[in-house]
Amino acid sequence: MSVQRRLNLGFAALVLLFLAFLVVEFAVGGRIRADHDRRADRIAGASLANERVLQQMTDAETGIRGFQLTGDRSFLAPYETGRTAALAALDEVAAGTRDSAVRKMLDRERLVVRGWLDEYAAPIATGAGSELPDRGKQLFDELRLVNEAVGQGIDAELRAEKNSGSQAIRTVTSAAVVLLLSIVAVAYAVVRTARRHLLVPLGKLGRTIRHLAGGDRSARAEPAGAEELRTVAEALNDLAAQTEELLAAEHGRATRAGLRQAVAAELQDLREPSATVHRIAEMVGVAIDAGAVHCVLTIPGTGAIGVRWPAGIPELPDDVVTDLLTGGPGRVKQFDDGAIGVTIGGDADCEAGYLRVSRPGVTAWSDGERRLLTGVGGAIERALRQLTLQYRQARLITELRMLDHRKDVFISTVTHELRTPLTSILGYTEMLSEDMDELSTLQKRSLNAIMRNAHRLHETIADLVLLDRPEAGSEVSTEPLDLGELATTVHTELENAARAKELTVTFEAEECWVMGDRIQLQRALRKLMENAIKFTRAGGSVRCTLTADARTVSVTVTDTGIGIPAEDVPGLFTPFHRAGNAVDQAVQGPGLGLAIVRDIVSDHGGTIAVQSVVGRGSTFTLSLPAVTAPVPDSLPDVLSVG
Template sequence: MRVPALRRRRGRPVTVAGLLKRAFVALVGVIVIGGTVGVVAAGPAYRAVNLQLADAVRTRSVNQEVRAALARAALALYGYQLTGEEPYRFEYQLAKSAYVSATARLAQSAAPRDAPYVEDLQQNGADWWALTDLQMVAPPGAQPSGGAVAATQVRYAQVIASSQAIDSRLSERAALLFRTVNRLNVGALVGLSVLTLLGMLVVAVIGTVVTRRITIPLGQVASAIGELSRGHDEARVTFTGAPVEIMAVAAAVNKAAGQEFEERRMLGESQGLGVAIREHMSRTRAVATAAQGLGDLLDADHVVIMREADEGGEPVAEVWSAPDAVGDPAALARTPVDWALPDGRAFVAATVPDTGDIPPEAERAALRAAGAGPVITVAFGEDVVPAGHVTVVRRDGRPAFVPFDVQLVTMVAGALSRALTQARLFEREHRLVTQLQEVDAAKTEFLSTVSHELRTPLTSVAGYLEVLLDQDAGPLNGAQERMLRVIERNSERLRALIEDLLIVSRVESGTFTLNTVSVDVAELVAAMRQAFEPAAAKAGVTVVCEAAGPLRVRADRDQLDRVLMNLTSNAVKFTPDGGTVTVSGRADGPDVVITVRDTGIGIPADEVPHLFTRFFRASNATKREIAGTGLGLPIVAAIVDRHGGTIGVDTREGQGTTITVRLPGEPAAAEES
């Protein structure tokens, strides 16, 4: 609701005192005309009501400051608990100081009959501050217990309830005063009506004017304060043309509400900026994001961020300038800030100083070249020596930076420091991974080369060994034949090892290919018994093969046979005398499942994740000195993966191992063709 503008006399603004003065003069006229009794009774009453109204408004404003300080402290407490950042402690202490000052003024301004309520507010507040002080001295990152949080919330609610009780009493008192004013008006009107109709009209007019000029604006101020206290940040006093005193109160309320809303907005944006900075794994992009974000957030003309040099290089500067900025920040970007304190304390100035050691003359000249007026410089870094600094500049003549702006720059500088450390570690890790990949590639190439080079002489050895065993070069005695058979077995082992190395190198180089045809898994499973029966019988192991065909898949027959040979060979090798190895195949929906189960030594549970790693061997196999290279299972896994299948392991140390291979079955159409 808008109050009509008051007419001004000779350009002077209308005041509450002026209104009352005019009312008093009019009443004197009525007294002169109709008698002095009504004037003597009504004048002091009006003044008393006005004073009480002013006291109520003042007390309520101070009470609002108490709640605002509590809200700031609670916000800082929650921010510190979430992030552990030091600026929240600083904000907490500021809010506490504001609270102490506000409660002291509240005790002074409150009426004697409100003293018990003020004391209740102070006691509840003291209890809440005692709880929160304990939480604020906790180390960063330490989370309070659920009981502590609940107790803090309960005390906070009690403080707010005490403050609202005072507001309620003040509201009731104001309403009572308003009713008193109305009764005075009515009484004066009735009294003067006996004397003269003119007196009645004058008093009625005076009462109406005073009511509209004072009580309505005050009511709107009280309403806006109530809305703000309930968390409606957009509430404002919107009337114009009210008396000067009420307009001053309204302006103060609007300013406080706007400032608090703006600070909350900027704090939220600065936290979002900190998150955006930390998302970057590149130091250059992190610094650029920080510079632009600070420039936009603080409405700056220039932002210069100097960070530590890369290895063996020069310090790196990031410069951001607003589109309408004046001055050249290039010289500022080349000027080192070697005087900045490592603990992040800021240098703040409304204008560039003409003399002094901080900043030195070289930097003062660079700031003038950038057209600087207000300036903030904050050092950042996690070591004793600062890793860099942030300088925010506004052109000469623009508003100076306030402490809240310095707090925001400090927060963003801290986030940037952590982001730079994170990015530096990421870059080092990336270089290390690249080096390891190069070493791994060299190793793979070495394995491939050695395997090929070993194959040729081994072929010659095997050929001549066959000639000797066939006795084409002459007859052999028993001892010679036994020695040649040992050479033959070890040649076969070496051939198998070379073949495994070749497959590993092909898999890793991407040259491993498959020649897929329709394969009956049941036939391959059945062949395992014949292939391993002699070796199993010698080891005292029973081999059982179970598969009801056909179980057709699209596969490379030789490579799939290699999978079964490797798995069955391992099962027989790791199964002690009297054990059983079961090789089975079955259909499971559209898939074909191959299972190799043994009753052998099993695998330790903590080593299972490493089974398919090249050259890995289980610790219990190594202790028993069971021969092996650690290449069989990685090759099996690679072949199964190339066929679009999966492999799983279920093992218990000392009880046995089951390895399950699942392959996509051949579509029915392919089987028919």
């Protein structure tokens, strides 16, 4: 009989014996133990219930006696409870015992309990009184005796159950021990057979595996012994050969990845671009075991840098360079002298460069070496593209900073240069207006036009200064403010302007407390309402409402003006932005008001939104965080009457 057949039979016997052991120990034994425990628990429960019968009847008797002595019906509560509980406990005892003798005694106990309750206790509880007081004592003494007898019978039943259960468990345990000894004997036979016919040959295979694990990739197992072991040895040899190939391939991939990372790292430090490119050429030459490396890279902000490694080798002819650059990026090109090269880049984001390697006397290059050259070229191209992007971003940032600085200088210069002559214009115009009676009608109109436009120019200068405020670093002082009060002030100031255009103005404001700068918030409200009046045709209407809840104060300004085209809404709060229909209808203004409102609202932690329909009007909603109204420092005296 072969080793495999003997082992199969041995393992089959072990499995069958083990299954038999499981069935006997856990299925049969578990069932017997569970049944035994269940019966024992049931009988023990009957014993406890029998004890409760006597306890509950004792409580009932105590209640009856207390009622007899005091006449207080509150003593009957234990009687009522004990009577019900005693009868229920008797039912539990009957359900828990299977012994016929115990059941007969239990019937007697039930009769005694009924007799005591009906003949003695019930008449007393109902107030009729008991004619047989000695009969009650006699029945209760009999109850104690019968209860004790029932308890002894239950205890005997429990002992009998424990004895029978223990005997059954011992029988199952003996069978399990026999099966376990059989398992040990069969296992010993299987182990002995395996040791003689398998372990020695497998030891040789183990030594071969240890040689392979120790780094000896040439170690191979000698196929010998049984057919199964020869198959294992051949499979081990195949696995060792495949592992050797995979490790070689993985080493090549790791080399390529390491070289790509090293090249990318070198291109991050371009303090000396020529030295960086030379180090890259040297790394490629060492990694690929090349005799010569020619490399040309175009560094953003520096220009094309060409190096040769090692130093002293001749430059490439122009026709070779031209031929290499026309090969297309990422493609390895083979030359007649055996050298190979790859083009790097060749577009606006990465100007054309190349990497060419040669090996004296060698014209054949492995696939791994070609992939290495291609991977390095790709890594260099990606790094150069990233450098190009960084260079352009840096240049763009510099240009934006210059433009921002020029903007600041422009605003500062314009406001300074305009304020001085504007002050003179306003001063002399006000002097002339003092003698209005001496001027002609045309001169008066001209003087009013000068005053009006000078004030417009003054307001524009103030808006420019306000827009430049964040860069100037000015501080905003805050205090609790009633926004409704500020809005009322602005409404009063603009009444004349609305009346001049015959506008219907609706104003509703409740007490709305916020934390903010009084001047800035008043300026924001004024500009919102001025815009509503300015862009509403004569005879139209303007509505301003202020509401507040526990968290937010809302200001809504609605007009029936010209509206805002949908395409102009996204840029509405940008400085100098003006809606197209406002320009077409020649509505005056520099386009700074809403930008100033947005900045003021943002500084106060709020938001502003707009809804508009062309030709029907606009609604601006300003929201600010609400605060609790401040408590006055002192309260008025309360006069008492008396």
